[in-house]
Amino acid sequence: MGILGEDAMTVRPSRSLPDYVELRCVTNFTFLRGASHAEELVVRAKALGYLALAITDECSMAGVVRAHVAAKAAQLPLLLGSQFCIQPRNETEAPFTLVVLAQNLNGYGNLCAFITKLRRSSNKGTYHLTLDHISEAELADCVVLLCPDRQATEVQLEAAGRWVLGSFTGRCWIGVDQLRRLDDELWLHRMRCLSELTALPLVAVGDVHMHIRSRKPLQDVLTATRVGKPLSECGYDLQRSAEQHLRTRLRLAQTFPAELLAETLVVAARCSFSLEELKYQYPDEVVPAGHTAASFLHQVTYEGAGRRWPGGVAPAIQAQIEHELALICELHYEHYFLTVYDIVAFARSKNILCQGRGSAANSVVCYCLGIT
């Protein structure tokens, strides 16, 4: 069972309307495109009775922390992910968007590493991604949604579909948007054909840029800023309508076929990661091979004690050392002490003035390690 949990799957705000999870949504951390704060999106999604919300900023994880805090307060399950625009390598390919959602801690790590790699290999604020840059292993433990461009030809669609199928077998979907345009029906039909051809399931996505419709003017202004023109000259760069907001479930039910809405729950069920799982991971280099952190700390502490008290360590002090080491081990703080010890030792060896921990700690271990 994924992030929705048993309760979320059974407790439904309104039984008459189909449940929905928005799987493609950007916050204002997708600069000059997203027109709503993560908090606003979360609160709105909760109010509309969405079962969960995915935050998928473009090649960024910047919005997830605020979304996580807000989602925790609102008790809304949150999916973390990102979306990437994949550039064509040649004329047989069309640009398309790949939405990647982390399934678990490992997937989250992979996704973050992937974003870091992309961002570091391009100028600040940009990234360049083609099919060559994506390997299956890099995005392990993630699910992906293929969101093609409406201008793509059938051949280009099929090529993209086959690539996704080959690279992410069993964890890929085709994301279909329905934005109240004249060619919506045609688009759905083409996507159904692609689905039949590639055996990829279809899933509804909203491509959300704002939490409510009335954010459209702000979204327009952002677009104008992005393209660097006055609003009146932006033309087709502006969104045709304000449909890319968090729509009511009634509207969604009228817009999408029921099976596409139901499929959003299937996707969400595959993702169980939460930021709660993250803790700080100390570097391992401070502990030499053959030691555990506790045994090494024990060793360097008594080495230090030997230097501090060359005549021998008094029993009271030894008891104090043992007491402190037991407390440190209990709280898993060995790495912290060893890290600071490592820094101070390095500084001393290079004759760099350093202070270490403050003396107020009143810790004999710190005294022995020379970090006070």
Place this chain on the structure above:
Amino acid sequence: MLGHWAALLPTPLPASPYLLKSAIDTASLGVWALQFTPRVAVLEDAVVAEMAGSARLFGDLAHLHTLVEAGAVELGAKLAWAPTGTAALALVRHGGSEAGDGFQIPLERVLDALPLEAITAVGKHQPTLARVGCRTLGDVRKLPRGGLSRRFDPSLLKALDQAYGLRPEAYEWMVLPESFKGRLELMSRVETAPALLFGARRLLVQMAGWLAARRLGATAFTLRWCHDVMRAKDAGTGGEITVRTAQPSQNVDHFARLLTEHLAQVQLLAPAGDIELLATEVAPLIEESRSLIPETLRKGASTELALERIQARLGSGCVRRPVITADHRLEWMQSWDHALPKRTVAHSPYSLPLPTWILDEPLRLIERDNRPHYQGPLQLLLGPDRVEGGWWHRSGETGDARPLNVQRDYWLARSPHAGVLWVFQQRLAGDQTAWFLHGHFG
């Protein structure tokens, strides 16, 4: 039925030192008048010409008046203007010199004051009409029409109605002759060659008129004179000189100067009684183009430059060009702009069908049973297509400017009688919605 008619009545020139024996004939006068308008006709003993249609070619009517008046003085013709040909003729015959313009006061008042003879068809019945107390056309007009038509021949009422502009006038228009030949009988015998010029000048004016009407310039013309019958035996029947010009020309003064020079070297063998002028060689005149479209455009020069020149000629407000604008709102996708910007083509990112014709203002449709109707109930074929935008756009700067924001759901609809339509539904105030027709498909 009303136009702008000139009537030219040949009259002898009283002020000429060499009085010409006869006034100019109507045919020559007509040929001369043809340079101003193709609608020239000989009416009785005068020439009438309708000039409203060609006024613009000569600047305006006032300028045309000046041109015609100057020519009429030179040719020896009396001129009058009136809204109908018959009235102009009546005026030129019987109007005083100050009443030569039938446009100063209403036509009825001008004609009512004229005597019966002003119109020939009325003048014929002068004895009868005088016995019933009619002295002016106005008196005749007051008589009962029924009685008039029964007692007089139908031409009387017809002429009267035509004069007053109540009935259309039909004339046989003059046709310009293929070549020019003018002849003049001199009043007194001329014994020295330079003196021929006085008579020849009138012929030159006529020839210039013919050239102008033909769009030709003369490169050579011949003046012939016939010796008087009372001549010496060895004098022969007459003589001629041919004058050539370097460039094709229509300029009377230029012709006259050349002719003066030539005549100064001619010795008349006997007094001359008649002169005759022929345009012997003519060539098409390359005139400076009066066309609106610059020559360069026809020769395939840049359209932009040509448009700029046309704009400079007509004023910046008179030249507009269609501009395709990138805008989601249908009414703003194309506009007509006074400025001449670089041609930019905005490609719509959507392969949407767009209507061939759009209405200036969307037409609100009636609804029956919650269905929009336009020449029958509409069948919605495809949609909706949501268009939202323009919130930044206002119809003007003033306080009463209305926002041009739209929020519409467009549909492709079919009407049983009006074909395929582009309609939209829009929310109105008070939670109401309404349907509008915005365009037709071809």
